[in-house]
Amino acid sequence: MRRFLLARDVQPFLDVLAQAVGGAVLLDPVGELIWQAGAHDQATLEFPVVCGDFRGTLAIPPGGAKLGALAVSALERMATGRATIDDLAFKTRRLWWEQNLLFYAGELLRRGFADRDIARWLVDRLAVMEPQTVVILNWDGKSLEVAEGKLPDGLRVGDRLAVSTLAAQVLDRGQALAFATTAEEPLESELRVPVQPDQPCLLVPLRSAERVLGVVLVLRRVGDPMFTAEQLKLVQLLSDLASVALTNRILVREAEHTARMVRELEIAAEIQRRLFPPPVARYGSLEVAARCEPVTQVGGDGFLQRRLRHGGVALGVIDLTGHGIGVSLALSALFARLDALADAVETPGELLTVVNDQLTQGEFNSFTMATAVIAFVDPDSGRFSVATAAHPRALVRRADGSVEMLEKGGLPLGVKAGEEYPIEEGVLAPGEALVLYSDGISESVGEGNRTFGIEGICRALATGAPSAAEVVAAVSREVSVFSKGASHIDDRTIMVVRRAEERRG
Template identity: 30%
Template sequence: MTEVAALLAAFLEATGREAAIWERREGSVTPSLLGASSEAFGQRTEAGATAWDVATWARSRALHAQLVTTGDSVGWLFVEPGHAADADRLLGRLLPVVRRLTRERDGATRELAERYEEINLLYAIGELLGSSTSVETIADTLLIELATTVGARRAVFLQTDRQLGALVPVATMGLGDRTYPPVPFDHPEHIAVRAFRSGSACTEDGLAAAAGDPILSGQGAPLLAVAITRPSTGVGITGTFAVPTRRGTEGGTIPLGVLVLGGRDHGAPFTAGDRKLAVAVGTQVGTAMHNASLVRAAVERQQMAREMKLANELQLKLLPNPRVVLPEARAAARVVAAEIVGGDFFLLARLDQARTGVLIGDVSGHGYQSALIMALALSAAGIHVQAAFDPSIALEAVQRSLRDELESTEMSISMCYAVIDTRAGELRYANAGHPHAFAMSADGTCTRLGAVAPPLGWCEGTIEESVMTWKPGNRLVFFTDGVVDARNAMGGRLTEEAVLATLARVPREATPDDILSRVFTRLETHVGQTPLRDDCTVVVVDRP
């Protein structure tokens, strides 16, 4: 021991006398050096420690030998001769310190030997938990390992079920054909509920154990219940029960289940050591369960992100390519969803050599439900604009096709459909509640295509059609309310006036792509890093 060697080295420095202590531990044949004032003196006395007659050997070498008991061992102290009283007193004080050091060492060794099975259990459980992403799949093995270590013949592993409001068994041991029922959270006497609520361990025996768990305790055999817990940074709420934080810790623990053990041989009670071990296992299992739930959540989020990305790609593929109206017309369009998927859409149709159809729609709300209605509306519009060239007839047909879906979801769609007819020199349109549809002349003047009916889904009725003159150099510019309602960091709206001012500055030679780029540049400059609140769509079409 380094402490003993340091004491003997100090003794040498104070007295000028070398010293060494050899010991023979219980069950050992060969003595070992406990400490020496110098390495040379330790080697010099090794033969004496193994001699048949140690005292005679020491006298023959002019050394003093004294029998020393050190904890669980016996040994010899070898000291060079001398008769100074101070040195003898110092030596007398040194020996009790040596005995204390060896007792502490031997005590730690005994405790380690006694706890070997417990340490081995924790290691084995750690390996089990590390080899599986689901604690439930190894619950039987885990239960057997713990029960065997503490000497229990019956055990159950309970997990919380919030919907059922109970602790539900996921593994049992030693019950034979008996079924262990769920334990309600509000059970007044069950030991598992007490451990669950306290977030720690409970023990019972006798009549209290029989009432606390009649299945595992039987006629009053001792019980041990320990909560399976995970760390918490504050007070956790489990179902309708508040779980208190443990004293002396910043946070608390949140119980995820309970382990209950019973049926020890000869009715021996569970010890404090058993309880401490069970708490360590409960914490270890609870942490693994929590980590597994985090892993599952992360995997689900990744899967959801992949699915939403795919949904976005599919939704964009539903929208037509602006090149479909070439060569008679030129078009540019862009949809930016506030979430991954949205409810805005547009449709471009080359009806014949003289006529081009342009439609924009905005489903109320945004997100998944709006995206589903958007897909139905786009499909219906694609069919009806080809079947009926009159905009009003086409929108009424779309309205009939979507009646049931809009009623059941309580959603609506603002929709404007316009047909450019260059042979007749006119623009025919029907507007069902869409506020931002404009015909833009060559000099930059914008004329609103006013709504003649409420959004589809509000009510059923005739949708009137309007007609206006179409001249070479005119353009259609449609956009949704997500553009004008886009907010900046201060909460200010972009406004329709700002969009129209941007359009008014567009040069005559600008293409639809140029116009689209200018509008979205204005939008992006306004919002900066602020997330969009609604889907944004802009459609630009011109036809000489």
């Protein structure tokens, strides 16, 4: 008799295990078969089972070692948990244990156990009250959706219903409500459930911690007695157990979604890093160094460098509004467009004008506003031309240590069609550098809510670093000291183009 009760109690759990591993066998202490399922002839891996006062052996195929260990652990925990509700009737204890076995089967083995399985379990358990109607409704914050139940004609799983006044009370307070309907009761019209006067009704919340997930509606037949306090307690207990399982499913899904998002961000960040040009490069007499520190895994800043057909070099820093995968894709598309058009124009101003016109005409899907500074530099002569689209102004560090700021600029990219971007020209003498950067550098915040500003960049440039890479390092170091190593709230990007001194001898 004990073996029969044990098999009946744990059979739903063992069925899930057998499906997951391909077969399972449960034996008593003397090796007598109690239960088997699936390809049990392959069940050669044995686990000792201690379940209350029962001792036996669970055998499964060798490939299911991990799931077998989880199953044995779940059985032991469930047997221990039975003692915590001795104040309830034996039947209620059995229901509690069975539900939790299913819960562990679903969450530990992760097979054959979904939201509707939980709802069906609850409907089956409520059948002991011989209700006329049982409707389990999910709550999404706006409306109720039929999840499962012993449904009346005209009501189907998936139907969305308005929230009745009484259901709203249950959702708001998280407390069960037992009542007898009247002819004026709005439950029928709003929940589309045929209710007659003097029909006993029970509305019980599906709640877990501070969350209310839905409502259980139980209707008895006209003339049946009202629900007793014990019946109300039983329905609330079963609903609470189902809510725990549902909440756990929600948390599992959220964790899986978060894990997928983290992985997608890692992939996007790696793709973005590979799309960027090398951080250090040499074009004739020009040294180029750049650094991009995104505030998240995938940022909206980037830098451009490429050789032009006429021998010059195109360089730039671009800053898109926002962060994340969508912005990263838009940034990649923008870089591809700039790269493709750079050889078709004569000046950086023309390049920004052409790209801006394409953006404002909707050639980029889901494009967000961007600022940019683009420079064309001749490696032989050091001559440069710079155009700016609402971006922080470029700086020129002269050989005597002084710093000049270029002043001309235009609107952000993608704002106004036909915008023209004026250029400023100059020459880099040997030892001089052109500095391009994003507002994440100049607007870094330090003590007293002070910003790093142009003054901070000038302090770093005054160190007289002898190479482009060392200038980048000096600025980055100065920003970090200024902000005392605090995490930044915007991407930080800097690019330095330095004309090397002529070698002597």
